Amino acid sequence: MDDRILRTGLFAVILAIAAIAAVARASDEPPPPLPTPETPEHVTGERPYPFDSADPREEDEDEPPIELPDSVSENLSLLSPDEIEFLKSQDARRFAGSEEDTIEALEERTPEEVKAWVNAMQLVIDHNPYKEGRDSPNIPLNMASPEFNAWRLQRPRSMDPEREPGPISLGRYDGYGGPPTFGGLPLALTREDLIAGEVDVAILGAPLNMGSGWRDSGERATADLRLLGWPIGNRDQYVQVNAGEVLNIVDYGDVAVDNNSTERSMQHVRDIVREIASTGAVPMIVGGDHSLEYPNVAGLADVYGKEKLSVIHFDSHYDAWWGGNHLIGHGYPVYRLINEGHVRAADYIQVGLRSGGPDKTGFNWMREQGMRYHNMAEVEQRGWDAVLDRVVAEASEEGRKLHISFDIDVLDPAFTPATGTPVPGGMTMREAITIVRRLCAESNVVGFDLVELHPALDPTYKTTLNSAHIIKACLTGLAMNREGLTAGHYLSPLSSEHAIDDYYGDQQQFLNATKAEEEAEEEEETGDAADE
């Protein structure tokens, strides 16, 4: 506590530096170019996936063939030598069990039954993996369609009346009274708008409704967050910061997705995320299913460089599944990002896991990779405060750039029932607001996403409201970061203590800190006046 108060004393100095930085930023620099990403950005034509897609965790160690005793040789009489070889092999163990079980099963069967049994196993072993010539290596789209790209064609600026680039206020009355935007914020539609408006944060809707394959998210999620998202960008009482006043925040509309193909949507989402990040703005993506973490982080890596980002993944699931027939889905974004080299596994931090999976193989793999995980089991063991400090410390290491991927199912279903795969026993809103605000204030956050909102499941709208407050918490944190309030767990000395008596014995520190902040603000105002 003392520490925190003392650090707020540094506030004035930091504020001055921040003010200088802000002035520097506003000068007329040429807009940064849109980067061209290295390595295959996405698959074109009918080409195969260019990365090794085998799951290393699934590589079984070669087990030696089992021995079959003479006592069962009569029952093997109808088998060919190849079939006998198969029966001894590792493949047959998946069905027949251990050596002992196999011998027992053989003894129970007639030679005819043994042959049918072995052939059935061979059928399954042959059927499951991909086989050239038999299975299609891809899902062909209708390439002959004259409307092939209609879903993602962008409206040329020339089709609407000419206007200056920059964020557009849709309201008639000082920004109010128009169609709903995230937090009632102005709208931006192009990269030029972001550059002209010196936009700090662009909130992008991503109505992807595929990954969970369950329930309804999509445009309902992005529309409802606009309808009910009034807290976004408003004042935070705890830290006395109003993000909407400190930062230029815009609603960047929704990104087009193909809700019949996750894979096809990925490429375009990544393009738009890259477009935002290339201007220096923080893309804040609201979805939509968790497949989106992949294009979001890949788009950031296109701008900031491969293996230059850390990702903190809030989720009740670890989302590093792999090995199915699809290359992306809401259970695989973490693995695919690592596999394609956008992020090192060691730069991944997982928080809040508690679903049934992964098993020991999954956790061992994470340990070997150096991936840091903070499961609800750790919270149960150490208590929330200890885990919170550990996560924030890890996320702030070396000042690395950080993307926060926030799956709302990390919260307890009491707060977010309207999500695709809820798991009880999760974080509370009080815990979530604090950790998100602290991370966005104390770390170098360059990207944020909030995913898996399925509003139709919650007639009370509390899931949407809580989602809006998570977004607000990060915006508040980003504004604190801009204001220099990056000291550990800053809280306003004014709103966090009435300081009328000395109940806790530290009354004076709060009074001093409040006074220091007031003086710093006055100084800033005087400075501003002098500049003018």
Place this chain on the structure above:
Amino acid sequence: MRYALVVLLWASLGSPVETARAEWTVPDELLAQVQALNDEQAEFITSGVALKFLPEQQLEHELAMRDTESLQALVNDLISLALQMGYDPERDMGATPLNLASERFNRGTLPTPAPLRELKRDPGPFSVHRYLFPKSGVPTFAGAKVAIWPEDLVAGKVDVAIIGVPSNAGSGRRDAGNGPNAMRATNTIATPDMQSLVDPLEVLSVVDYGDFSVDWLATELSVNHVTDMVAETAGTGAIPMIVGGDTSMLYPGVKGVARAHGKSSFGLLHLNAHPDAQQHGDHTVSDRQSLFLLLEEGIVDGADTVQVGLRGPEVSVESLQWLRSKKVRYHTMTEIEQRGFDKVLKRVLREVDRGPDAFFVSIDVSVIRPAEMIAAGRVAPNGLHIDEVTQVIRHVCAAKEIVGFEITDLAPMLDFSRLSVINANAVLNACLAGIAVRKSGLDPDYIHPLVRDHGR
């Protein structure tokens, strides 16, 4: 050169709406504006291709109001859009790559072979209940017995196999994947038919045939397996009654039945708010393309297809003209409002009566008005009452030899009251009752004297 490409692109289309666009000509008073453009731009505007990107009134407004420079900028942008619209192998993904290293690449499309099944039992449908007259327990469609393998259907001489196909894609809101289990859990199927007092379960051997597996991330990957399984089911002589899933599964449902009974060997009664006749979809299969694919591939004849309840955003000059070109007998909500439901019902039944002996009956629940079916994935205002829908379906299922039935796009989570599920079950029950009435040898319109009135 660029322009030649665009023209080629559009010449290859020839669909009705493109014909309509080709009919558009530059109004005389705007000719001067067009002449001020360069040749490429002028030809582009004259071709009417621009109408693909902005409405006619808007285009004419822009032509009238813009100076040459601004007009040229717009036309150049429109030409650029036309060039981006189609597929380019250097720019676009033409096929979604799959994980070829997966050890589970085809998992979920192979029913467990007999020698690997753990429990040995004699074939035939079996009960999941402990009690003779159960009131609850493991939910099944119609509270019916369960069958898992085709030999169960054969051994039980099963008449009707009710099957879940829990796909969850398409163009609508999601949750159709929960349709089958919701209809199992709220069991209001297999109640006696009020008109004839025939109890379907007394007359028919009905089973819950479980679910057919689908790929939740790709409709395309679900089609072959579902087609195979439906064909196998129909091949045993049972009538597959399919519970979706989104409406993309109509395509494999009907295709599978056609594989067992022959292409064009039966008619299709299709109740749906949406025509699902999209001709140029960027996918090879989806809900919006389901009827288009069935007719285009000759699985059913357009002339044997009767469509009822059309309305909503997909009904257009283009879709209706295409349905007409295929000789589909369609009945829009406008016809129903204009003539009255009873008259249209009569017309529909006459068309069905005069059609082939056998029919496949399909319903996308969007045909029912939202007040009675809010949990439709592609909900559309207005529409038919539930009792109007059950009347049509009950009659056709009683009057015709039914080769298959399918109900699609019930997204149960969208209705907290569960009314939608009860009504979806009522629809399935109407067909089941009809089939039972026919099997009892009764006239489709037979009314039991006891229900006609109290007789006093």
